[in-house]
Structure formats: structure tokens, C-alpha cells
Amino acid sequence: MFPLSRRQLLGHSSLLFCGYASSVQAAKFLPGARKLVAKPPLQQFSYDRVRLGESLLREQLDYQTRLFMGIDDDKLLKPFRQRAGQAAPGEDMGGWYDDSKDFHIDPNDWSTANWHGYIPGHSFGQYVSGLARAYAITGDEKIKQKVSGLVNKYALTISPRFFENYYLPAYTYDKLAIGLIDAYQYVGVEESKTALDKLTTAVLPFLPEKALTREERRARPYTQEAEIWDEPYTLPENLFIAWQLGMGERYKDLAARYLQNEAFFDPLAKGISPFKGKHAYSHVNALNSAIQAYFTNGESKYLKAARNGFAFIEAQSFATGGWGPNEELIAPDDTETLLQSLTETHRTFETPCGAYGHFKIARSLLQITKSSHYGDSMERILYNTILGAKPTLPDGSTFYYSDYNQKAHKFFRGEQWPCCSGTFIQLAADYGISTYVQEPERVYVNLYVPSQVRLDYGNHAVSIEQTTKYPFANTSSLKITADKPTRFSVSLRIPAWAGKATAISINGEPQPSEIKAGSFFDLSRTWKNGDLIEIILDMPMRLEALNSAHKDVVALLKGPLVLFPVDADAVNFTREQLLGATQVSDTSWKIKLGEKNIYLKPFIHIKDESYRLYNKILPKV
Secondary structure, eight states: OOSSOHHHHHHTHHHHHTTGGGSOOOGGGSTTOOOOSSOOSSEEOOGGGEEEOSSHHHHHHHHHHHHHHTSOHHHHHHHHHHHTTOOOOSOOOOGGGSOOSOOBOOTTOGGGOBOTTSSTTTTHHHHHHHHHHHHHHHOOHHHHHHHHHHHHHHHTTOSGGGGTTOSOHHHHHHHHHHHHHHIIIIIOOTHHHHHHHHHHHHHGGGSOSSOOOHHHHHTSOOSSGGGGGOOGGGHHHHHHHHHHTTSOTHHHHHHHHTOOIIIIIHHHHTTOOOOTTOBHHHHHHHHHHHHHHHHHHOOHHHHHHHHHHHHHHHHTOOTTSOOOGGGBOOOTTOOSHHHHHHHHOSOOEEHHHHHHHHHHHHHHHHHHHOOHHHHHHHHHHHHHTGGGSOOOOTTOOOOOEEOOSTTBOOOOOSSSSOTTTTHHHHHHHTHHHHHEEEETTEEEEOSOOSEEEEEEETTEEEEEEEEEOTTSSSEEEEEEEESSOEEEEEEEEEOTTOOTTOEEEETTEEOOSOOOTTEEEEEEEEEOTTOEEEEEOOOOEEEEESOTTOTTEEEEEETTEEEEEBSOTTOOEEHHHHHTOEEOSSSOEEEEETTEEEEEEOGGGOOSSOBOSOEEEEOOO
């Protein structure tokens, strides 16, 4: 699956874990950090507290980190130096990233588009952010030096010249900002604070006075269609975070300035969907701005907007958890667009960036509400979208869309280093902090993945190591290591789909309490060294309809996994045949039709085969 062999990948594990015990702690240790007005009941662990075990999650993080560590600084910095009029040695990155005048689009004939040089340097900040998070996990000095060097060299290029005749100033400023913010809070690069201040001053003359919608932008003078696509409505999330970290007072006011209240958050807070026709990823990601506004100001409107917005997105999602065919969201009463997309497009879900934005908002809502529903949603996205993504190639070839067409296949986007090509490393770095969350004397197990989490309970040294092959096996074991007996609680997420045979034991003793699907199951006791929790999840086969108007168009799922028929374009099934699929290996299931076997695979294990997500149910004979 990866361009490097498994042996090569694991051989670089020292890059990710050699400094595990010495990495930077949470942002709360930064001088000048602000207290949140609305602090969520559940808190994230700092990055260094969770260690991923050997798994595809670990391989993705390892690979993505190694990829960006291997790109020459001069290459990454070239468009910034060119636009600053400085010497710019090194090769071009290629694609969208270069400073080139080749970019051209004709809205009346998209086949003639040339995307080379569309938004120079656009994803640099995401790459820095991802590497900063990798350092926070590992404490690896090589990563620290890379991030520090990039920030200090980039700072020398900052001036308003960069944004002159630049199509998407807010879009790129947002990504540059998160790179500087994460370098500051996770790597301790003090120069990031000055650089962000200088960058903000440089970009402000090129930003609108508020978060314009695309319709509002189109009503103003413009010279190029691309100017309409800027995204100032995504800015508040990172500006609020910069203020929270004590990076500057003005960021709070700027964040408030770019909250898109009238067109977006106000209707969402009232339970009215404004999503119809909106760009998919950027508007789902904008829900994270509502979360940060709520944390900063405590205004319930923003929490209502975030919760309602997430619910609207889930209501128009595919069985994989993905959303936004052709990068557009739909109205709540639209029952036909998703069906039409199954035959009319291969551009179904913006996978790395969509999964990144989805994980952020779901993780925040989990922390705020303690509802296991949001963990279920993260799990669905994890196993059916991003873990099946092709790895980014060194030349910038990027897996961008998951394809849910009836004749689907996996493919790279045609351009090098396209938009949000840095969200993959950011998301992979966040796998650990998505696996566990905590409150005083309680740890919540949100994802069942090979991992270890270190806990702080007084002066006691406590850790939990999770061993599992889930979801290809239905069990997970959690072993407690404690230097002395310690009382705390472990809460296990029980997915909403879990069947009645789900069972939990401690040291082989079954737990008598009722296990309720769609909740957390709490285990409170004084834990001793070597105590072992085991969970068996009953994973029944089930069918999920596309929507209420098309109940005969269904996807087959087992537990959290969607099972895709492969190389089966002309084959249809009855309901009974789908539910009777039998597992033949860790990677495949089969349905026997007469003398012919039709195989089904989860997205993770699909390679070059054709596949489809949905099946039109045949009438019962």
C-alpha cells in the first residue's frame, strides 16, 4: 500500500519514538496562555502521553512524517522567497505550490484549466503543523530542528508582497497561521510569535472587512473566478487559538470579525440548515470556529451551531461517514443528489481534509457532551475513508477524493500538491489524541487501536496498553501497569451498532452490569499492576439505506466496516444474500451466487480493483 516497504517504514520507527519521554507538554505551560471561558468536561491528553502501537495508523503517521522531513527546506521555501524578491535556490515543488503564472481557468470550459501555480506555498503551514505535532509526540530533535529552521527561514520572507495578486489570501494565511501556532505551542519556537504578528500585519490589507460568503464576494468587483473561492469564514478557529495561547491580543478581535454569524452560525443555532450549495470541507471545518468561539466566549449560540451543523452533515452522509459529492453540501430535504452522485461523479468525498475537519469537530463535541455518538462517527470515518487513502507520493501526487460511484476506483488527484495536501499528516498526528480523552480520575477509551496511554494520578505511575486487531477481530485487551494500587475509572465506548452478545471482563471475570449500546461502559475500581480488561464486541451484519427515499439502495456493514463488492459491476443481490456474506480472511468476505463467488472488501484493503459502495436490492424470489 505504501511506496516504501513495511520493513523500510518500521525501520524508521526511531524517527517517531526515540524521544518519547522528553517531548513538549501541553500548551498550558506557555507563558501568557488564557483560560477558556467554557472548558469542556473531557480533556485531551497531551500528544506525548499516547503512543500508537504497530498498526496502519502508526504506518500512516510514520510515512507522512518521513515524507515531509525529507523535503529540502529550499524547495519548501522557494515560492515565499521568489515573491519576496529574494534569492530562491532549490527545485520547484510542482503543481499548485509553485510561484508560476501558468494558472488559468475558464468557468465555461474546465477541461482547459491549468492549475500550476494556483496558490503558491499554500500548504506550507500545514506541513509545519504536522511536523510540530510529530515532535510533540516524539521529542525527536531532528524534527525540532526541521520545524525551527523552517519557521526562522520563512520569517525572513514575510511582507505584504507575498499577497499581492494572490488569489486566496485568507485561505493561505489560515494555513500559515496554524503552522506558526503549532510550532510555538508544541516545539517551543519563540520566533513563531513574532512571525505570526508580522504575517498578520502583512495580510490584513488583502482581507475583506468580514467573512464574506461566495455570493457576497461575487457581487463585488473581481478579475478572476478564483478570487471568489477564498475562505475568510475559516479564520476564527486558529485566530482564537492564537489568542488563547497568549500570542497576541488582537487575534481575539480578528477572530470575532470573521465569524460568519448572519449567513451561517445564526441559522444553524436555530436549527436551520444553511448548507445547500456550500463548499463541503471548508464549511464543515468552519464548525470548528464555532467550537473555539464557544470555548473563548462561552456563548451557547456557537455550541448549538456546532452540534446542529454536525447533525445536518451526518444526515447527508454516505454509509462510510463521508459527505459532499462534487465538494458541495445539500439541503435537508434533498433526497436525490446523493443517489445521482453514485452514477454521475467520481469526486465523492474530500478524504484527508474532510476526515481532518470531521475528526476535529467530533472530538470537540465528544469532549463537551461526553456522548459516545461522536466516537462512533470518528470510527466510521477512520476505517472507511482515511485509512484506505493512498499515501502521498514524494512528487506531490495526492489521494484527494474517495470514489463512491457504482464503478469506483482509487485514484490520485491530477495535480501535484493540491489544496489541503498537508491535512493528511495533521490528521495522522492526531490519531493518538483521538484514541483517549480524560476527566479527573477517569479515562475514556474512544477508539480501539493498538496504543499506550500514560496517566497522572497523584504520584502514581499508571499506564494502559491496548492490544487489538479490531475491527478485523472483535476483541480488545487493555492491560493496566501501576507502580502501586490506584483507584480510577476506565470508560469503554460501546458502539451504537454493538449486538447483545457484547461482553466485558476483568481478569477473566465477566462484568455483570448491563452493557448498553451507544454509551460508555464504566469500570471503577482500585486497579493493580497487571489487571486486564477484555472487551468482546458483538459485530452483526447490517444494511444501511442511502436515505429514507431510497431504502432499496443499501450498503453492507459489519461492525464499523463497510464491505464493498469488488469487480462486481453487473452483479446485484437480495437482502438475504448480502446479510449472508461470510468472512474468508482478514481482508475479505464473499457471497456465493450459484457457481460464482463475489468478494467484498473494506476500503482499507481495496487496491486497484473496481468497487462500489451501494447495492440495489433485488426483490425476494
